[in-house]
Amino acid sequence: MKCLFCCEFYYPSVGGVQMVMQQIAERLVEKGHEVTVATTKLAEREERSINGVEIVEFNVTGNLAKGLDGEVQEYQSFLKNFDADVLLIKAAQQWTFDAACGVLDEIRMKTVFIPCGFSGLRRGLYQKYYEEMPNILKKIDHLIFYSSDYQDIDFARKEGLENYSVVPNGASESEFGRYPADNDIREKLDISPEAFVFLTVGARNGQKGHAEVAEAFSRMQNTTEAQITLILNGNIVTKKKNERKKGLMRKLRRSVKILLNLLLPNKIVLRNQEDRIFVSKIRCKLRRKFQLIETDLKRRDLVKLLFTSNLFVFASKTEYSPLVLFESAAAGTPILTVPVGNAEEILSWTKGGYLCPCEKDEVGNTNVDSAILAEHMTYALSHQHEMCQMGVMGREAWAKEFTWETITERYEAILQATLNSEAA
Incomplete structure (x- = not known):
């Protein structure tokens, strides 16, 4: 079977879409299929063939x-x-799908589409976009959803579509198949072997809940004699240089606001994520046996940390089917999550x-609400x-069900069945 995968970004770019497409593509190649990926050109991509997957x-x-720019006609051709x-094709609202919409009638290949949540469905900017979506979906041979109860699959059902499958995300057996033999990550981060470790992971862009988790941690009750540690892992998304420049008065107002927040908790509202984390860090330093660590670990060390953490805390504001929840389950780390995306469904699947x-x-x-989150984190500490x-x-x-090998077999069956339907 010859497959063409289309996604906005692909390895070495990092992200959920990239991870899913790479895992499936490389495993299909191992099974003897040919896979080519069409994606955005990246300066840091040095090779056009990675683990048997060809990249265009x-x-x-x-x-x-928002408008398409660049080599749109070349891609369509x-x-x-x-x-x-x-x-x-994976994900709506990005160019590899949107540019394909205009030529679907001219594409000779059978088409499979992963909507990936329809995140803009309720946003005014995308009103016309989703008014046209039913006509587009009816031209697709098969749809794949990550959840059986989310707005994208509800959209398809409302339009009377039945040509779909539900295939969840997963985590890699090569990374999580066994406990790391050299798990020295606590020592590297100067964390006590006896400490209860809370962990949250995600880009530091204000949307992944780092500030909320940090604030909840700094306010929770330590019901043990042991140290409790919170690790905020993720790269900080920096603003443009001109946006980082602040005048003297602005810096002074920021400092005063932070000081008042420390003196009058719950009275002064801090809206900047980094300020809220900074305040939480100071609170932790003032309290006995509270430790808050900010870091951005390489993938190998992050996997080690997932294995050695005691609770994964997830307070992201917007998601579809977060990979980190499957990875936490794979590491045997219990999860405390808000009902973002299909997180509640993932908990029902994995327990x-x-x-x-x-x-x-x-x-x-x-x-x-950080106060409510603090109560739930305290519960975990008290019910180890x-x-x-x-x-x-x-x-x-x-x-049993959520390794990438198992998930890939389901993709392979769907792609093959979609291809075979041509002769039916």
Whole structure:
């Protein structure tokens, strides 16, 4: 089977879409299939063939709602003429799908599409985009959803579409198959072997809940004699240089606001994520046996940290089907998460954690109350045996149903069935 995968970004770019497409592509190659990936051109990509997967690059940016720029016609011509059996495109609202929409009738390959959540469904900018979406979806041969109960699959059902499958995300057996033999990450980070470690992971862009988790941690009750540690892992997304420049008065106002927040907690509202984390860090230093660490670990060390952490805390504002929850389950680390994306469904599948309730805004973003999150984190600290049992169940569920090898077999069957339907 010859496959063409299309996604906005691909390795060495880092992210959920990139991870999923790479895992499936490389495993299909191992099974004897041919896979080519069409994606955005990256300066740091030095090779056009990675682990047997061929890569074709295009200089294209944007989407239909915001406008497409670059080599759009070249990409469309490529789609119409590429010699493959089946086309797999991941995610709406990005150029590899949006540019393909205009030439779907001219593509000779069978088409499979992963909507990936329809994140802009309730946003005014995308109103016209989603008014046209039913007509586009009806031209697709097969749809793949990550959740059986989310807005993208509900959208398809409302339109009467039945040509779809639900295939969850997963975690790599090569990374999580066994406990790391040299798990020295606590020593590297200067964390006590006896400490109870809370961990959260995600880009430091204000959307992954780092500030909320840090604030909750700094306010929680330590019900043990041991040290408790929170690790905020993720790269800091910096602003443009001119946006980072601050005048003397602005710096002074910021310092005063931070000081007042320390003196009058819950009275002064800090909106900047880094300021909120900074305040939480000071609070932790003033309290006995509280340790807050900010870091951005390489993948190998992050996997080690997942294995040695006691609770994974997830307070992200917007997600679809977060890979980190599957990876936490794979590591046997219990999960405390807000109901973001299909997180609640993932917990029902894996039995690997519990939910912290929170409100959602008009576009579906979660906004957790740090005081409530602190109560749930304190519960985990006080019920460590129960947490360990959740971790065991999560790992068992992952090994049975959510390894990338198992997930790839399901993709392979769907792609093959879609291809075979041509002769029917």
